[in-house]
Amino acid sequence: MFPESVLRTKRLILRPFDTSDIPDTHASCADPLTQRWLPLPRPYTLDNATNWCTATADALRDNGDGIQFAVTDARTKRLMGQVGLKKTDWRTLVSEVGYWVSPWARGHGVATEATRAVARWLLADQQFQRLELRAATENTASQKVALKAGFHREGTLRNAGFVHGGRVDLVLFSMLPGDLASSA
Ligand SMILES: CC(C)(COP(=O)(O)OP(=O)(O)OC[C@H]1O[C@@H](n2cnc3c(N)ncnc32)[C@H](O)[C@@H]1OP(=O)(O)O)[C@@H](O)C(=O)NCCC(=O)NCCS
Known part of the structure; x- marks a missing residue:
């Protein structure tokens, strides 16, 4: 499993979810745009948010699936989104990144900054060999995040x-350790 970790960027602190994130996780995951692109429970209840923040996010690290970060504003400490690694293959050293950004934090590069930080942590510090990212062909914002963060289509x-x-086609992106230099 990945070690429990806290990552810092210029504007963000990426840390484990805790109970303080429950109301903002609820609002972010019940939001129509998040619900459009992620197959989260619908309706997304306060119980769903409580389970995520107090049990599920941690369990997904404990069982080796990956690691989930609450993306928070370094200045105000408010939740800005989620970025996480999932479906980790420990034999081939490949993982997949996913994210959502809270409605109040969108359009300011938060997803790009958080994704870059996790990619660097995985491919440099954890010495993984490949990070994948999948986005629906119609999810233009997510594909822009992938390209701006330095992934290759x-x-x-x-x-x-x-x-x-319904079912959707997905665009597959990847980042390798050698791509990190150009994703600064
Ligand atoms: C996709 C998402 C995470 C992007 O978060 P964000 O922090 O706003 O992203 P950024 O600010 O880094 O912006 C990325 C780019 O997308 C663009 N963008 C944002 N919303 C857009 C939209 N609805 N249509 C087209 N482009 C959009 C931004 O303008 C920016 O491009 P630019 O720098 O050329 O202007 C956010 O929209 C979201 O949470 N969506 C719902 C969940 C989701 O789709 N998750 C990903 C599943 S693969």
């Missing part, structure tokens, strides 16, 4: 994902 995975609206 590899192709389209037909019918590979699902959202509440």
Whole structure:
């Protein structure tokens, strides 16, 4: 499993979820844009947020799936989003990144900054060999995040994902250790 970790960037602190994140996680995950692109419970209840912040996020590190970070404003400490690693393959040293940004924090580069930080931590500090990112072909904002964070577009995975609206094609992106220099 990954070690419990706190990552710092210019504007953000990425740390484990805790009970203080429950109301903002609830608001962020019940938000229509988050619900459009992520297959989260619908309706997303306060109980769902409580379970995520107090049990599920930690369990997904304990069982080796990956690591989940609460993305917070370094100045105000408020929750700005989530970034996490999932589906980690410890034999091939490959993992996959995913994220959502809270409605009040969108459009300021938060997803890009948080994704870069996690990519650097995984590919440099943890010495992984490949980080994948999948985004629905119509999720333009997420694809921009991938490219701005320094990922390479590899192709389209037909019918590979699902959202509440139905099945979707996914664009596959990847980042390798050698790509880090250009993702500063
Ligand atoms: C995708 C998401 C995480 C982006 O977060 P963010 O912090 O606002 O992203 P950034 O500020 O780093 O912006 C990334 C780029 O997307 C652009 N963008 C944001 N919303 C957009 C939209 N609705 N349509 C097109 N481009 C958009 C931004 O303008 C920016 O591009 P620019 O620098 O060329 O202007 C956020 O919109 C979100 O939470 N969406 C719902 C959940 C989701 O889609 N998760 C990813 C699943 S793969």
